[in-house]
Each structure stands twice: as C-alpha cells, then as structure tokens.
Amino acid sequence: MTESPPTETELIQRAAEGDSDAFGALVTPHLSLFHNGIHRILGNTADTQDALQDALMSIHRDLPRFEGRSRFSSWGYKVCLNAALMVRRSRVRIHDMERSEFLTLGPFDDRGHHLESERLPEWQVEAQAHSLVEQQEMRECLTRALDELPDSHRIVFVLKDLEDWETDDIARHLQLSPGTVRQRLHRARVLLQARLRTHVLGGRP
C-alpha cells in the first residue's frame, strides 16, 4: 500500500517547523505563478530572481502566521507582489514619458481628426490568438512591449489591468494621485495597443 502524499496543510505545518523539503514541496506547484507575478512588475531577470528569493524567505518566515483564511497560493502571491514592489521602490529609474503623443494613435489633421482612417483596422478581433504558435508569438510580443514600457507606466498597467487593483489602491500604494495613475495607465495601454496592432498586422506600422 502506498502512502498518500502530504496535504498542503501538513506541508505548511512541517515547513513552518523548519523542514526545507516540505517548504520546497509546498512552494513548487506555485513557483511559476509567483515568478510570473514578480517578473511582470520588475521586467528584469536579475531583479526578479532577487525579489523571488526575498519573497520566498518572507513566505517561510510568515508561515506560522498564515491562518488559512485564503488559499496558500493567493497569500503567497500577495507576498511576492509586495516583494516586487519593495525592490521596485529601491531602484532609481527615471523615464520621460510625459509627452502627449503617447496618449493617442494618430495621425490626425490640424482639427484633431483622423488622417488615413483606413489604416486603423479592427485589430482587436484579429488579436485573438488561437494556435499554440500564435499564442506563443502573442506572449513574446506583449512581453517585449511590456519590457519597453517605462517602469512607472508598466507598474500601473500590471496592477490595474493584470492584477485588477482599484485605481485608488494603486494611487495609495505608489503615492500618486488617481489622475496620474489614470494618465499613466492610458499611455501604457496606448503604447501596448500600438505594439499589438503592429504585431497583428505583420510588422506594418
């Protein structure tokens, strides 16, 4: 008769008592999720690895306080996002994106109306990738586009559109006004939409 694998609750208890193998078994199923969440915020492999290490240490340290009110993966994910935000805060990166051309997809005439409107197709319908190759290409395109965003804009897009945070919570967390959050979110969305459109159209600008 084979022994049944330990439950998550048993692994949490054993890991909290210092069993590093139990900690590995507890965390491994969620490692991709944790890594992905951090990488979306930091967009840099070395920083992501550092933040993940910090987060895993925090998770281990705080395990005795984990009360099981949420799923372990959700709780651990929050710890990871906080670790990423901490690393982000410690970095000094200055970007200049306060330029109006990032707010829209032109070109416009002198009255502010579209020129050559036939060049703006309904890309969002075509953007639904179906095959595995298309999905992989879309992932690479969006990852590249996200990496190209200034740090200050990527963080807002990630928290709002990928993590579903409220605008006011993002503003409080990043110490910005809600208006600034919306403005940065808009710029990020416009830039990502432009990149995605180029990708869907096969590289045509």
Next chain:
Amino acid sequence: MKLLPSCHDVQTDLTEYAEGTLPVSRRLGIRLHLWMCWVCAAFARGLEALPGIAKTALAPPPEAPGAATDALAQVQLALRKPPGT
C-alpha cells in the same frame, strides 16, 4: 469649448471615460463621437480588449523557469543552515 470633441481629444480621454471620472458634458461628447466615428470606436474597443488579451497571453507558463527553481534552491539551502553560520 467645442461641442463635439475631436478624435485626438477622444483618444486622450478614453481611460478617464471608461473610469467614469469625466464631467458629464465631456462624457456625453465622447459618447456621441464614439457613436459617429468608427475609427475611435475601434480604438476604444481595442483598449477595452487589451487587459483580457494581456491576461491570457501573459499567464504563467506551466513550468517555472530555471531562475525560479534556482531561487527556491538557494532559499532551501539557507533554511538548512543553522542560524549564525
């Protein structure tokens, strides 16, 4: 102030419009413009679709990358060491 906002004005304000933070007159102007201008309407639908597309495309891969397993291995190694060593 213009009665009907231009395409540029509309595109600049679409996130504020979606969040419901614009004054009523501005909101109504944009709504009317979107009803009449298929280019801006497509742009607005693109912005609306973006989070869903990004969430799907950027979902975590089934396997954690090597950098993540390395980080976990380092942490496990540190946990095995007696404190102060």
